[in-house]
Amino acid sequence: xxxxxxxxxxxxxxxxxxxxxxxxxxxxxxxxxxxxxxxxxxxxxxxxxxxxxxxxxxxxxxxxxxxxxxxxxxxxxxxxxxxxxxxxxxxxxxxxxxxxxxxxxxxxxxxxxxxxxxxxxxxxxxxxxxxxxxxxxxxxxxxxxxxxxxxxxxxxxxxxxxxxxxxxx
Amino acid sequence: xxxxxxxxxxxxxxxxxxxxxxxxxxxxxxxxxxxxxxxxxxxxxxxxxxxxxxxxxxxxxxxxxxxxxxxxxxxxxxxxxxxxxxxxxxxxxxxxxxxxxxxxxxxxxxxxxxxxxxxxxxxxxxxxxxxxxxxxxxxxxxxxxxxxxxxxxxxxxxxxxxxxxxxxx
DNA sequence: CCAATAACCAAGTAATTTAGTCAACTATAT
DNA sequence: ATATAGTTGACTAAATTACTTGGTTATTGG
Numbered sequence: 001x002x003x004x005x006x007x008x009x010x011x012x013x014x015x016x017x018x019x020x021x022x023x024x025x026x027x028x029x030x031x032x033x034x035x036x037x038x039x040x041x042x043x044x045x046x047x048x049x050x051x052x053x054x055x056x057x058x059x060x061x062x063x064x065x066x067x068x069x070x071x072x073x074x075x076x077x078x079x080x081x082x083x084x085x086x087x088x089x090x091x092x093x094x095x096x097x098x099x100x101x102x103x104x105x106x107x108x109x110x111x112x113x114x115x116x117x118x119x120x121x122x123x124x125x126x127x128x129x130x131x132x133x134x135x136x137x138x139x140x141x142x143x144x145x146x147x148x149x150x151x152x153x154x155x156x157x158x159x160x161x162x163x164x165x166x167x168x169x
Numbered sequence: 170x171x172x173x174x175x176x177x178x179x180x181x182x183x184x185x186x187x188x189x190x191x192x193x194x195x196x197x198x199x200x201x202x203x204x205x206x207x208x209x210x211x212x213x214x215x216x217x218x219x220x221x222x223x224x225x226x227x228x229x230x231x232x233x234x235x236x237x238x239x240x241x242x243x244x245x246x247x248x249x250x251x252x253x254x255x256x257x258x259x260x261x262x263x264x265x266x267x268x269x270x271x272x273x274x275x276x277x278x279x280x281x282x283x284x285x286x287x288x289x290x291x292x293x294x295x296x297x298x299x300x301x302x303x304x305x306x307x308x309x310x311x312x313x314x315x316x317x318x319x320x321x322x323x324x325x326x327x328x329x330x331x332x333x334x335x336x337x338x
Numbered sequence: 339c340c341a342a343t344a345a346c347c348a349a350g351t352a353a354t355t356t357a358g359t360c361a362a363c364t365a366t367a368t
Numbered sequence: 369a370t371a372t373a374g375t376t377g378a379c380t381a382a383a384t385t386a387c388t389t390g391g392t393t394a395t396t397g398g
Contacts, residue, residue: 062372
């Protein structure tokens, strides 16, 4: 069963994208700053998210990533699936060959658990998350922190503008 | 989120114990043989299971482990908790300090998921598992295999008796 | 009593995975 | 042209898992 920082990072980044994306693509650099996830690591994750057709990329200046479809059509389970190979709790990846080609004693238990988890995460869309009160307030806090960080850095005016518009748009 | 071979082994071993324990304690060597789990590894796991008071040990010849209480009072969640430090899906172990002492954007999602998993596994007792048809048939298969293995080894008559009685009792 | 049994315990280790770095390359907007 | 930002691959440090090794203690049947 794999559900570690990798899957959490992916969902967090996608939720960040969902909150801040309106028309312009969002760069990984912005997500990296707000969610404090290594840029290079985000690149790896978004490579998989793109392969899973959950996001589309726009290259070049002003580029970034956009969600491939509407918020109510992207589910947490899909995101986790895209970066982890599965959220399967069995040792045999559901194949049922855990003990000499046959199922082990607890195979069905883990299979049932996998179904439960998958069902739960499949029911949660990005839209649902974005609409949550706690998510809204946490996002607002992150925006403020991000703006403070900008003050402490030696950025030029255009950098600042990009970050501010993505917050307030 | 930790739910790997470790937790699976622990549950499998406990279920094996539940199936075969009637009055006499069951040695880890027997469980090791039937479930194909390294004996030394089982020792480590049972050390934790004993600390969690899920099993009691009997030392010396004829010794082994017994469940500390009845089958309907031991739940899968307790077993996993005993060997993994938690089945928590959050990155902060539920403390809510995932981002600079405050909750991260997806904290509540993982917290909810943890509750779901815990609730599911808390509802499954060893008794429920033992009563399942698939568990019964798999256990029977394992007994047959264990007996075949005995034939291939150079064991004395008393060894054979111990294993057979534990199967049929 | 004593030897066999089986739990107990600590330390070490190989393999795997995660999380992240580094260095290059490609497409595109200004 | 040049800066931006995605794309890709290889590589690495740290952590964790899944063991192994080598003991020690307690208990029991002979």
